[in-house]
Amino acid sequence: MEDRFEPGRPGSSDIAWCPGCGNFGIRNILKKTFSELGLEPNKTVIISGIGQAAKMPHYIKTNAFHSLHGRAIPIATGVKLSNPELTVIAEGGDGDIYSEGGNHLVHAIRRNPDITVLVHDNQIYGLTKGQASPTTYPGMRTPTQPWGVFEEPLNPISMAVALDASFVARTYMGHMEKSVEIIKKAIMHRGFSVVDILHPCVVFNRLNTYEWYKEHTYWMEGHDPYDRTKAFEKAIETEPVPLGIFHIHEKPTFEEQVSAYARDDTPLWKRAPNIDSIFKIIEKMR
Amino acid sequence: MEDRFEPGRPGSSDIAWCPGCGNFGIRNILKKTFSELGLEPNKTVIISGIGQAAKMPHYIKTNAFHSLHGRAIPIATGVKLSNPELTVIAEGGDGDIYSEGGNHLVHAIRRNPDITVLVHDNQIYGLTKGQASPTTYPGMRTPTQPWGVFEEPLNPISMAVALDASFVARTYMGHMEKSVEIIKKAIMHRGFSVVDILHPCVVFNRLNTYEWYKEHTYWMEGHDPYDRTKAFEKAIETEPVPLGIFHIHEKPTFEEQVSAYARDDTPLWKRAPNIDSIFKIIEKMR
Amino acid sequence: MRLRNGGTTILLCGEAGQGIKTLEIMLLSSLKLSRFNVYGTEEYMSRVRGGMNITEIRISHHRVRAFSSHADIVIPFHKGALPWISDRISGDTVIMGDSRNMEKEFMREGKTIEIPLTDIAIRAGSRLYINMVVGGLIPGLFDGTLKLMNEYILKRFMSKGKDVVDGNLRALEEGYALGKKVKDTGSFVPAVKKDPSVAGDIVISGTEAVALGAMAGGMNFLSFYPMSPSTGVAVFAAAHSEELGILVEQAEDEIAAGNMAIGAWYAGARAMVTTSGGGFSLMTEALSLAGMAEIPLVIHIAQRPGPATGLPTRTMQGDLNMALYAGHGEFPRIILAPGNMEQAFRLSGAAFNLAELFQVPVLILTDQYFVDTHYNIPETDLERIKRDGYISEAGEDYRRYILTEDGISPRAVPGNGKGVVIANGNEHDEWGDISEDKELNRKMQEKRAIKKMDKIRKHAEMPEIIGNTGAKNAVVSWGSTYHTVKEAVERLEKDVMLLHFSWVHPLPGNLRQVLEGKTIMSVEQNVGGQFADMLSRETGLNIRYKVLKYDGRPFSVEELYEILNSIMGGEDGR
Amino acid sequence: MRLRNGGTTILLCGEAGQGIKTLEIMLLSSLKLSRFNVYGTEEYMSRVRGGMNITEIRISHHRVRAFSSHADIVIPFHKGALPWISDRISGDTVIMGDSRNMEKEFMREGKTIEIPLTDIAIRAGSRLYINMVVGGLIPGLFDGTLKLMNEYILKRFMSKGKDVVDGNLRALEEGYALGKKVKDTGSFVPAVKKDPSVAGDIVISGTEAVALGAMAGGMNFLSFYPMSPSTGVAVFAAAHSEELGILVEQAEDEIAAGNMAIGAWYAGARAMVTTSGGGFSLMTEALSLAGMAEIPLVIHIAQRPGPATGLPTRTMQGDLNMALYAGHGEFPRIILAPGNMEQAFRLSGAAFNLAELFQVPVLILTDQYFVDTHYNIPETDLERIKRDGYISEAGEDYRRYILTEDGISPRAVPGNGKGVVIANGNEHDEWGDISEDKELNRKMQEKRAIKKMDKIRKHAEMPEIIGNTGAKNAVVSWGSTYHTVKEAVERLEKDVMLLHFSWVHPLPGNLRQVLEGKTIMSVEQNVGGQFADMLSRETGLNIRYKVLKYDGRPFSVEELYEILNSIMGGEDGR
Numbered sequence A, B: 001m002e003d004r005f006e007p008g009r010p011g012s013s014d015i016a017w018c019p020g021c022g023n024f025g026i027r028n029i030l031k032k033t034f035s036e037l038g039l040e041p042n043k044t045v046i047i048s049g050i051g052q053a054a055k056m057p058h059y060i061k062t063n064a065f066h067s068l069h070g071r072a073i074p075i076a077t078g079v080k081l082s083n084p085e086l087t088v089i090a091e092g093g094d095g096d097i098y099s100e101g102g103n104h105l106v107h108a109i110r111r112n113p114d115i116t117v118l119v120h121d122n123q124i125y126g127l128t129k130g131q132a133s134p135t136t137y138p139g140m141r142t143p144t145q146p147w148g149v150f151e152e153p154l155n156p157i158s159m160a161v162a163l164d165a166s167f168v169a170r171t172y173m174g175h176m177e178k179s180v181e182i183i184k185k186a187i188m189h190r191g192f193s194v195v196d197i198l199h200p201c202v203v204f205n206r207l208n209t210y211e212w213y214k215e216h217t218y219w220m221e222g223h224d225p226y227d228r229t230k231a232f233e234k235a236i237e238t239e240p241v242p243l244g245i246f247h248i249h250e251k252p253t254f255e256e257q258v259s260a261y262a263r264d265d266t267p268l269w270k271r272a273p274n275i276d277s278i279f280k281i282i283e284k285m286r
Numbered sequence C, D: 001m002r003l004r005n006g007g008t009t010i011l012l013c014g015e016a017g018q019g020i021k022t023l024e025i026m027l028l029s030s031l032k033l034s035r036f037n038v039y040g041t042e043e044y045m046s047r048v049r050g051g052m053n054i055t056e057i058r059i060s061h062h063r064v065r066a067f068s069s070h071a072d073i074v075i076p077f078h079k080g081a082l083p084w085i086s087d088r089i090s091g092d093t094v095i096m097g098d099s100r101n102m103e104k105e106f107m108r109e110g111k112t113i114e115i116p117l118t119d120i121a122i123r124a125g126s127r128l129y130i131n132m133v134v135g136g137l138i139p140g141l142f143d144g145t146l147k148l149m150n151e152y153i154l155k156r157f158m159s160k161g162k163d164v165v166d167g168n169l170r171a172l173e174e175g176y177a178l179g180k181k182v183k184d185t186g187s188f189v190p191a192v193k194k195d196p197s198v199a200g201d202i203v204i205s206g207t208e209a210v211a212l213g214a215m216a217g218g219m220n221f222l223s224f225y226p227m228s229p230s231t232g233v234a235v236f237a238a239a240h241s242e243e244l245g246i247l248v249e250q251a252e253d254e255i256a257a258g259n260m261a262i263g264a265w266y267a268g269a270r271a272m273v274t275t276s277g278g279g280f281s282l283m284t285e286a287l288s289l290a291g292m293a294e295i296p297l298v299i300h301i302a303q304r305p306g307p308a309t310g311l312p313t314r315t316m317q318g319d320l321n322m323a324l325y326a327g328h329g330e331f332p333r334i335i336l337a338p339g340n341m342e343q344a345f346r347l348s349g350a351a352f353n354l355a356e357l358f359q360v361p362v363l364i365l366t367d368q369y370f371v372d373t374h375y376n377i378p379e380t381d382l383e384r385i386k387r388d389g390y391i392s393e394a395g396e397d398y399r400r401y402i403l404t405e406d407g408i409s410p411r412a413v414p415g416n417g418k419g420v421v422i423a424n425g426n427e428h429d430e431w432g433d434i435s436e437d438k439e440l441n442r443k444m445q446e447k448r449a450i451k452k453m454d455k456i457r458k459h460a461e462m463p464e465i466i467g468n469t470g471a472k473n474a475v476v477s478w479g480s481t482y483h484t485v486k487e488a489v490e491r492l493e494k495d496v497m498l499l500h501f502s503w504v505h506p507l508p509g510n511l512r513q514v515l516e517g518k519t520i521m522s523v524e525q526n527v528g529g530q531f532a533d534m535l536s537r538e539t540g541l542n543i544r545y546k547v548l549k550y551d552g553r554p555f556s557v558e559e560l561y562e563i564l565n566s567i568m569g570g571e572d573g574r
């Protein structure tokens, strides 16, 4: 079943990730998630930004748009709004989605389209060779921060909770089964979901390794994701880092509220211009 | 004393705001704040974006840069980093700072330069004639949202608390004295401060009027701004809207940590290139 | 100089907030209904209340569509207005209205008609109704009807209660009676005849023409971030969103607006973005993405003077170079710049077919003058373009970027067919996967920047040629200046032809033949003569004179006439 | 064709992650120390591990500074490398290294030297040390020294412990011994003599030359967002931030980076931004702000192939048009494109003086090829430019935009003087307050786009002219291709001169005289011939041939020689 998601194209066999990289694990998680959800490659779309994470669509078979650094979310929004029948996933790195694309995350949460945002959070810039990302811990020395990072790390979970995102979760890719469960729920959730997926970058992040994540994370037990203040309290815990679903707020999606779908649910691409109505508008201008 | 801040230039007398606009009140608040703080016009800088709010620097005498929509914060950061001796204020509207400039707010909070961000929050786009802003309440009908806004309003306070901003407050300009007190504290605070200043737009926002703000806001009493979770709880209250200082977290500023000022606190503009050191670096390349 | 199309030009000079925009719309409709040809345009400041705004209304027996600088009638709504427009007042100009709004030096015997507008408004219920007094006055002067105006007032002020409606109606009627009286007593003699042929005409603005054209071209997605003077298109589309099934969304910034539209096209929608220069600056990267990923895209840029925030509510044609070269790397694009309402309707529709056919961005360049100008046209002049469908099905082994003779790869959309559709902003192979193969890298550059470009160029439209093609002199212009240049050139009665470009880039191949040997004069509203430079670069021809204006105000017929006349005088009166 | 500057060209073909970058740096320094002229450049893929990377190292008795496509020695570090570069292997090429990395078809009698690099590395402690084995092998082959290399290893691997240091040192020495043996047994005869004159030289890369030049020009603020191939400049500046007092900050995006730099300049710092095409796209609006507010700004754009993400680690000169026209509205800018290290140092420094003098943005265009190229130059060729100071004091009634004869208004910074400094991105009056006055609006456009531009043009530098100015043929080139074109043209021995432009815009006024009547051939790395078009547009001259390359790889001397030779053959062998 998972083979349905093997692209088998000439350009998909030579995977450009480093041996041992956490991205391989995320790829396996996605293939399992997609096939357990019974998704169809041609009805599923991954919009990715630019970065190591963003290369995913070349190694998993779905419709895809490998786009620009930081812009996966608005593109994914445009796709979903034009064709709500598609399952739409936006994917990118921590630099991609939290730094260059930060504004889009904030406002997509407000808009609440039914898309799922998967952030491969290796707490570093991989593709561009090891600069600090918004989630890099203070003290880390990098080629462009040789003095050691001193900015406050971005807490994407507390931020998403503060913005009342519809579904907010964090996982560590080292836990395959739990990650599959969480991402399944995120995709099935009606509304905007964001999942921060911790994963090691074995080349540039010497701190947040496989062992580190194992030791410094834990799964929340008995947390009520419908309690927003509790979610916030959990979200600002940092040592150890909690994993699981922090916050769920079910609410109408963008597509359900937008006037273009009020009378008609035909996807936009199947719509022809209504010339008669247009000329009726024109006639009123006499 | 406040007259020191009257610009008295040919272009500063015809104020472009609408009669009755809340911006006049904010102008008075600022003049009073500045003079009570004993600021000097030539040692103070206001960087404003674009919008009605952003016209402020033409009507109050300080150094100023009326710049681009959304970009006041990075410009203000550049100014502060180049000359930490200046008192630097970034000013703009709710569209300016929360929509177009949203990403800069998020990351400036992380960076924590000692600047003060004043958001004239009229919950509408004034200058461009009445479109919804990120803080417009659901249900409001506007020329571009004739169906009534349905996006979740942005809560700048909870977001800033979630990002652990150094100083977070909200005021309503109708309360002159309290507003002066809060903005004074914000400016004196060492680190990044953000103050959301509610104010009526008498032309385009028919909901959030002077009366409305009077009735739907209250001053927090006994709130401990050093308790972050409490701050969050307060921040997500919406009816009535709490006013006051939500959150304070004193921490080292950007300027205090950056390596360029580690050995020498001369403002950058007074520095000459150290040609000898440069040629020493070059010699090592032999 | 008296304008060829004659008629009467009225200037309403008020502050923002005095209801003059409302007044203009009402006047144009009701004067048209009264069987006049009408034209209206606005110059306004970047503020919501106060300031100095000018609305020009022209009424004529003939079609009037060009901006005139000479005022026949001026109605000042506040003190200071007359000095602000003093260069538009001549000995013939009649000044009407409250004497308190007239500076002494402008009050000349026989040319000043004092009308107590404010008093009448106050009598009708509020000094705010002054615009309605004028709304009645003008039809009264020209023997027009109030019909539409009554209805408009009812609709517009209903929500404010009966008092307001009645007050406005009273003001209107009192104004009308007064206008009639002025006319009947002969203190003002209107020199405009009616034109029964306008009966079936519509009154349309540039904004409306662009929006309606896009709708007719199948636009079903509009993303934007508010920015003067481009927002009107979004407002118009939003008003009809539910009825026409068009998704209209205000994005958080222009970057999101541009990329949302790209996402929408990728999924098969027909998306447009409306913006102005500064917003377009922020879409530059997205434009380059559309170029690389071969995603169609339509962007409407309503130009205003730059750089930076510039003059947000004024007019300029200063963004042509940016439109030509925005975006890193090399990729084809199409630039259209309608010169009149008919073209705006047709080209805004055609833009969608072009974008989809060639899988490239199409930029529609208008400007503040154009979008804020209204006039009447026969509805039948709006061409019903056909929405062509170019969407293919994705077979199992679908290759989004398959190399073909003409550079165009059949374009499928996700969900249409069994295969998957891989778009890529990285350099790619035929399937859409990343490729660093030297040969393929080269071929893909050629596919986009050479083959597609060549194909588009063959499709390019020739400029409209007005006048004698054998003329020794040629005036070239583009975009919004169409009617003004045309009226000035026709008025000249010299040995001159006019070439007006509404298809601006890429230029068709055979222009050199048309222009060779002529003395070429270009007319455009920017500092550098950007169009002239492009024309000269592409044809190798020398543009002898650049007639430029860049103070943020539109060219007027009179001004252009003078300049062109003196140039051609200099050319031995040819 | 054998290269004029002779010497030996070695290709190291490995995967990302095999330590070849480290190896290159070590080799260049130690070979220079061994009294050779050295040159190194890299072609690599956009990935962190794996793929096919090629490092070219040239060693010569003469100065070598150009890219050669012909390999004298190839060392494949993995299977697949030889087919990938097969077009660079000829009958003369010697292939060295592990036989398991050599495909059969490339193993030719007498031209294959099998050396068990991997085994030696494993013996030294780890197969990872293979780069060090080669690091020893090459100096061994050429009778060089290991001195610097030993030190480098100590420094670089100290933190990893004694074992790693020792292992690397062992590998190095074993490699060296082997190299010596190969040479001594005569299976490879090195054809390169030493050049004592290089003793005082430094080995410098394009990245370093730009960064050091900027530092010498007074740069004390650098904001950026990481983007290949521009990040190196930030890395270099960050390394020296504390020592030189340069504030280096990674922004959240390029928009912030650009605007921070503008803020810094406004406050009197000398700020630079380093980026590539896509990042620059996002700075377009900020550029326009700098234009309007007359804030100086320096932006380094290291070009790579576009559009969009394109080929992130490859080379192109495809962003010239964007650099010329980015930003809405009309405002002057200066574009510099160094052709060699000396120019990069001088111009990156001068950029700051120019930006401050004219209060305009200065764009420095390099590309991946240029920033990743290293060679030795005499330190004395680095010109010590003077930091000019142009900051004024603000008096009480200071007018930031006072109208002057030459368009330049004295520029004060906040806090320097009693007055206040008002910068404005809106159209403004002399003080900096918003103005919608028609006359003033026009004058301010003229101040920026005409007066300042004219003044800059007078300051423009002439291209470097190489060869006989009376030649019938002229090759023109710009930016990074300098040495390659120069070597090819010199080798041609035809009636041809070379004009190389490192001051790219605005062009100086008197070029037409220099070029008139010649057959002009332009050489550049893009699809459209952007420089050629600009030159033709500005001079009115016809560019007869455009020699273009756009597969993301640099021009080689051989390739250019062939093309130019065949063109000039076609021109009757002149």
Ligand SMILES: Cc1ncc(C[n+]2csc(CCOP(=O)(O)OP(=O)(O)O)c2C)c(N)n1
Pocket (backbone or CB within 6 Å): A050, A051, A052, A053, A054, A068, A069, A092, A093, A094, A095, A096, A097, A100, A120, A122, A124, A125, A126, A127, A128, A133, D225, D226, D227, D228, D254, D278, D279, D282, D309
């Ligand atoms: C506009 C723009 N700026 C910068 C880049 C360069 N860039 C590519 S990927 C990347 C960051 C990679 O980090 P992240 O998003 O965390 O992804 P990772 O590689 O770690 O998975 C950057 C800065 C770009 N492609 N486009």
Ligand SMILES: Cc1ncc(C[n+]2csc(CCOP(=O)(O)OP(=O)(O)O)c2C)c(N)n1
Pocket (backbone or CB within 6 Å): B050, B051, B052, B053, B054, B068, B069, B092, B093, B094, B095, B096, B097, B100, B120, B122, B124, B125, B126, B127, B128, B133, C225, C226, C227, C228, C254, C278, C279, C282, C309
């Ligand atoms: C890049 C860019 N996009 C859009 C605009 C147009 N614009 C000017 S002000 C403004 C919003 C005004 O709203 P707000 O920031 O809330 O300020 P207010 O006028 O309400 O004080 C917009 C969208 C612009 N100037 N630049």
Ligand code: SF4
Pocket (backbone or CB within 6 Å): A016, A017, A018, A020, A021, A022, A023, A052, A122, A126, A127, A200, A201, A202, A203, A204, D048, D049
């Ligand atoms: S650089 Fe890091 S994140 Fe990227 S592929 Fe390698 S290990 Fe993974």
Ligand code: SF4
Pocket (backbone or CB within 6 Å): B016, B017, B018, B020, B021, B022, B023, B052, B122, B126, B127, B200, B201, B202, B203, B204, C048, C049
């Ligand atoms: S539009 Fe609103 S915010 Fe702007 S000046 Fe008028 S009242 Fe104030």
Ligand SMILES: [Mg+2]
Pocket (backbone or CB within 6 Å): A051, A093, A094, A095, A120, A121, A122, A123, A124, A125, A126, A133
């Ligand atoms: Mg990352």
Ligand SMILES: [Mg+2]
Pocket (backbone or CB within 6 Å): B051, B093, B094, B095, B120, B121, B122, B123, B124, B125, B126, B133
């Ligand atoms: Mg606002």
